[in-house]
Amino acid sequence: MRSAVTAIAATLLGSGAVAASDSGTMDSSLLIYSETGRVKAAEGVFDLSRPLGDHRTIGLRLTLDALTGASPNGATPSSRVQTFTSPSGGGSYVVKAGEVPLDDTFSDIRGALDASLKESLDRITFLNVGGHLSFERDYASIGVNSGVVREFNRRNTSLGVSAAYAHDIVSPYGGAPVPLASMPQPNADDGEEEEGGEAGPGRGKNIVDVVVGLTQVVDRNTIARLDYSLSRSSGYLNDPYKILSVVQDQNSAEPGEPADYVYEARPDTRYKQALFAEARRYIAGSVLDLSYRYFWDDWGIRSHTADVFLRLPLNGSHAIEPHFRWYHQAQANFYETYLIDGQSLPNYASADIRLAAFDAMTCGLKYSLPVAAGTHLSFTGEYYVQMGKRGPPDAFGVLREYDLFPRLDVFMVRVGFAHGL
Amino acid sequence: MLFWLGVLIALLSGCAALGVEVWERDVLAKPEMQFDNDAINRALDDHIYFSKEGSSGGRGFGGGGCGCN
Amino acid sequence: MGLRMPDVNDFTFTPLRKNMFSSRSGTKTSPLAIVILVLGSLAALAPSASAGKPPKSIAVLDSLTGGSTISQGSVVYVDFWASWCVPCRRSFPWMMDLLGKYRDKGLQVVTINLDRDQAAARKFLAGTNASLPVVYDSEGGLAKLYGLEVMPTSFVYARDGSLKLCREGFDPKETESVEQLIRTLIEEKPTK
DSSP states (O other): OOOTHHHHHHHHOSOSSOOOOSSOEEEEEEEEEEETTSOEEEEEEEEEEEEOSSSEEEEEEEEEEEEEEEEEOSOOOOSSOEEEEOSSSSOEEEEOTTSOOEEEEEEEEEEEEEEEEEEEEETTEEEEEEEEEEEETTEEEEEEEEEEEEEETTTTEEEEEEEEEEEEEEOOTTOOBOTTOBOOOOOSSOOOOOTTBOOSSOEEEEEEEEEEEEEEEEETTEEEEEEEEEEEEEEOOSOTTOEEEEEOOTTSSSTTSEEEEEEOBOOSEEEEEEEEEEEEEEETTEEEEEEEEEEEETTSOEEEEEEEEEEEEOGGGOEEEEEEEEEEEEOOTTBOSOEETTSOOOSOBBOOGGGSOEEEEEEEEEEEEEEETTEEEEEEEEEEEEEEOSSOTTOOGGGGGSOSSOOEEEEEEEEEEEEEO | OHHHHHHHHHHHHHHTTOOOOGGGOTTTTSGGGSTTTTHHHHHHHHHHHHHHSSOOOOOOOOOOSOOOO | OOOOOOOGGGOEEOOTTOOOEEOOOOSSSSOOOOOOOOOHHHHHHTTTSOTTSOOSBHHHHHHHTTSOSSOTTOEEEEEEEOTTOHHHHHHHHHHHHHHHHHGGGTEEEEEEEOOSSHHHHHHHHHHSOOOOOEEEOTTOHHHHHTTOOSSSEEEEEOTTSBEEEEEESOOGGGHHHHHHHHHHHHHSOOOO
16 A cells, blocks of 8 residues: 655655756666565666756656565454454455464555656756656556746755645555444355445545755755655545454453454544755765654654765775664554454544554665766665554553564665666 | 745845855765765655655755756 | 967966966876966955956956966957866867867967866866866866856957956857857957
């Protein structure tokens, strides 16, 4: 389940200045992503950029990714075996006692195409327009974006505004479920759904993004920027595959054991804002980049992201670049690790761990080297870890025995190939 | 709204005091000094973190560079 | 004084403190160049020559570069460049071409290099076939005097030393009209 938002953010990237470049650039990268015991994915990107005359550049980017593996469905572990209805293709899957329920029936392939045109209207004004298209089996997205950048102060300052609109269509397997309705009992005989799921056309989502950015040359060796972004999503914002466990209350026979499972429910609008600051400094041949983002939305999520890159040159135009990222997120206000049987259902509830409170860290190392005139190869290895609370402070019964947010370990490898300029 | 416009104007005028001459942009012209020099990796990062976390976006687009032509 | 175009090998440079020493900067192959370091003495000059306005007369540049750079009565094309500036590098073949066509008719091309690190400039020149005269202005004193706002910037002075054109940036589409202007200026009768 992916949204076009990241693609929009990516297309909004790109320098305001049209590179007075020769025959263009070609950039490609392959990412292998592997979560321990969970999702495995591979993503390939191919990017082409060509000048059209002296004032215009056209860009094209093709992205292909495939993912498979298991991801948490939102339910809590139990001391008994649990069986869940599988969203894709009917049927069901079984989770062992004591394990965090993972839905491993996923596998998907996505293709995306981004096109952009950048033009310099005069020496200090730049315009860009772009489009985006992406498809996967249960999701489609189409979007457009446009921006303008103007430079001031002898080109030391640049101010830009960019806007993007995307329309996404979610077509979940089995249809979009009714929020907070009970998950139908898995039918071992055949794959037919019972009540609870709507089969039918996809559900839509509209996303509007605006970014205002200021870039400033601080001194001969330092450049800095500050960006503010605002995003509004509206429409179908639920994850149709995520459920919550409704557990037996403290006074029941089996406190904490699941009594029922219900589909999640999220609001149908979301306003996101972020403030991003970055500085890059050249220090005796090395380059240090520091950035910080503060994010907040009307779902109650607040996050801090801090990133450090240090590029160290080695002999013969080789370079090594360690990288560290730290992330902290406060949970969405409708995030519930589980619901309690007998209590009235809230308006909104989700046990999607992506909306939970957690800390995450990435550390990585990139090695780059020239392989021919104007051509570079790079290899990156990264480790990403997500750590959440073991459980809510008022966890009771059998839930206290389990780690409800086990640590997520991810290993990533990238190979990049760039040619041109 | 007006307040933020004021902040922007203050930032811009403050920025007028900073900077370098056009012939002093040798370091800034280096590819490793461009904010978007690793665009594909940043796009991959955005995709990964958007898929695993609750936040998204923030990064805009850059100026800087050699400022030529 | 005749119209003899000085051969670059003839140049001696005179830093403003009047130390005479000659340079045959043939250490690398090509750019046979005069090396003039415009130092602190220029700083005394710059503030009074209001930063931001290119001098209307070529005599200013001539005097700042030792007095024997500019050949009297020539049409002079002055170009500010740096090795890290892509459009600057692109303009070199065209300038070479200009010089080849009109040198004997009275055109002089003087390039002013603004690399802070002169070695980078020399490395670039060594890698091209450019044999254009180069004045090294690593401190940027001349650039400041000329009020440079864009890299590259070039100026065309007529035979009488007056400024006729200031061109910001390098656009291959504009070269035709600049060449046209140079031809016109060359046709003018040399003064004196």
